[in-house]
Amino acid sequence: MLDARLKEQLRQHLDKISQPVELVATLDAGQKSRDLHALLQEIAELSERVTLRTDGDEARTPSFAIRRPGEETGVIFAGIPLGHEFTSLVLALLQVGGHPPRVSDAQAQRIRALDEDLHFETYYSLSCQNCPDVVQALNLMAVLNPRVRHVAIDGALFQEEVSAREVMSVPAVFLNGEPFDQGRMTLDQILARVDSASTARETERLNAMSAFDVLVVGGGPAGAAAAIYAARKGVRTGLAAERLGGQVLDTQGIENLISVSHTLGPKLAADLEAHVRQYDVDLMDLQRAVALVPAQDASGLHEVRFESGACLRSKSVILATGARWREMGVPGEREYRGHGVAYCPHCDGPLFKGKRVAVIGGGNSGVEAAIDLAGMAAQVTLVEFMNELRADAVLQEKLRALPNVQVIRHAQTTRVEGDGSRVTGLTYKDRDTDAVHTLSLDGIFVQIGLVPNTEWLQGGAVELSGRGEIVTNAHGMTTVPGVFAAGDVTTVPYKQIVIAMGEGARAALGAFDHLIRR
Structure with missing residues (x-):
């Protein structure tokens, strides 16, 4: 099922495995089972550390577990994980095989500390660009903690099950048989849901932070560019976002970002985050802004308050909260969101x-x-x-x-x-x-179309247009001195990624100019 080029790439990845891995398949006489068996055979032939068994007893057919011999790791795929999920398969093989996962020590510690049985099921589609993030995060949790089990299910292959559970949007995650969430989720978002104490700890940490020179609110292209440009000026920079990557995470193919002929939204989001992390920027994820309290005078600090209870202070603020899909606003739309x-x-x-x-x-x-x-x-x-x-x-x-x-x-x-x-x-x-x-x-x-994410600014903290967009001047400054804005959330026309990046850079330069003139 794999072409020669892909086989060679996979062989090189499997060379990183340091421990034996078993692929334990649950099959029947159907064509899909034969296809899955062929794929697993090809994988097993690429590494002497990978073996294939066909005596699995999973509830779904076809499916397979990825295990260490004599040990349950809780990683199961129901279906044939090709398309976007092939990367999820490769990462699961590496992680079960002992290759260190790309996860911070703090995240790994939180996963290992989970002290209850968590049985996750994720329904995905092979064309979904957001599904792999969820599948890979839950697989990683299952690898690191024996009390976590995760089954990744190809919804197109198990249509009767999808209908019975009324799954009409992917990724759809169930926990211990009950609906957990749907849509893209990061590892930190999942951990925040199953480890409630972590939110309180993070809020306490943020409240103890000293004031920033530049605080960026929003983690999309505009926010990332603003943080990079501010950090390069050597000033104390923070970036707080509800989700790093922003709306780009929901974008499929991108072919108009100059000098990048083609990329995928999630990949660009990951690249933006990686670029920001190259600089001395305090990154604060899962922080939804709920209020802006402007400084009372030129020498004061602006405050941004968050849903978590955290409050950050800064000499200047760049608002880059972006936009979201516009709703029709008709009866039944919200009631059936995710259900058709x-x-x-x-x-x-x-x-x-x-x-x-x-x-x-x-x-x-x-x-x-x-x-x-x-x-x-x-x-x-x-x-x-x-x-x-x-x-x-x-x-x-x-x-x-x-x-x-x-x-x-x-x-x-x-x-x-x-x-x-x-x-x-x-x-x-x-x-x-x-x-x-x-x-x-x-x-x-x-x-x-799109609607700007400015509901939290409706109290008059900054001037908004009739469409709810933040009004800015030629330097990216709002009507409040020291408060700037950039990207799709502003009145700047043509909501494009490349324009948002440029506007983020402009706002950061404007903020730096404001700081040195204070």
Whole structure:
């Protein structure tokens, strides 16, 4: 199943294994079991330290556990982990085989200290770029702590199970049989959920910090660039973010970042974090800002307060909290979010294979989503509010060539329909005739733009535009001296990664200029 190039790369990775590893497969006579058996045989042939057994007794077929001989490690894959999950497989092999994982001593200590039985199950899709982060984090926990068990399940392969558990968005994680969370999660986020004392310890640590010269709030491209530029000036710099990487983590292919012909969103997010860590920057993850208290005079300190109870102080602040997918704002949307209403076609599209779906929005994102989904869904309906689609001509031409896509223009979505547990349809009004129609659907993908993350600033701390964006001047400064802003959260037009990076650099230079002139 693996080509020669991939086999050679895998062989080089497996050379790092220092302990014997067993692949214990649970198979039947089906084609998927034969495919999995072939893959595991190829892996076993690449290293003398890896052996294959076919006497597994896992509940799901096909599946396999990765173990040390005579020892349960709690790492199980149900399905064939190729696509984005092939990296998860390779890392699991290395970690079970004794190769040191890329985890801090503090994180490893927290994992080993967990003193209860934790049985995680993660449903993923092979095309989901966010799923590997969750799978790899939980696999690592299972390797380091014998009381943790993790089963990574290919949702497309176990459709009946997915339907029975009403999984309609990936990654979807269950803990001890109950829903735990869905969507991308980092190792620290998972540990914070299962180790409640850690939040209090981190809050105490942050509150004890001395004041920064520059405090960046937000960890996306704008925030990362701002932190790097500030740190390079030799001033005390901190970066606090709800999640490092920001919206980039939810982006699939990136082909317009100058000098980088192609990359993936999660990879760019990891590269941004790695670049920031090369400098003397205090990185504070999982910190959701809830209030900005500007300094009372030019010599004072600005305060940023966080949901955790932490409060950080700084001589200057750069707000780079970014934006998120815009919601339709109709009845039923939030009720069925994750139960048929989705925002990432790359992640959740495979769960709707052979089903009927709608895409809301006729811009580039909406048309690209419809094209992507057409390869999986039985029928795709694109619903656009205006008379004409706004996507690039080349995308519209490709869309028109697809036989299972229909386009409804000049239509106002008015309601998401459901049966109490999942989406069953969508109601819209024809804006020409006012006639009301209902489409029978299994899923709805919303692609109607972005909304700035400024709710926490609505009290008037800084001036906001009518669209809720932070107003800045030519130096990136807000209406409050010493408080700057950058990226998608501001009024700067054209929400692009490369522009956000430039704006972050500008805001940092503006903040440094402000500091030296105080």
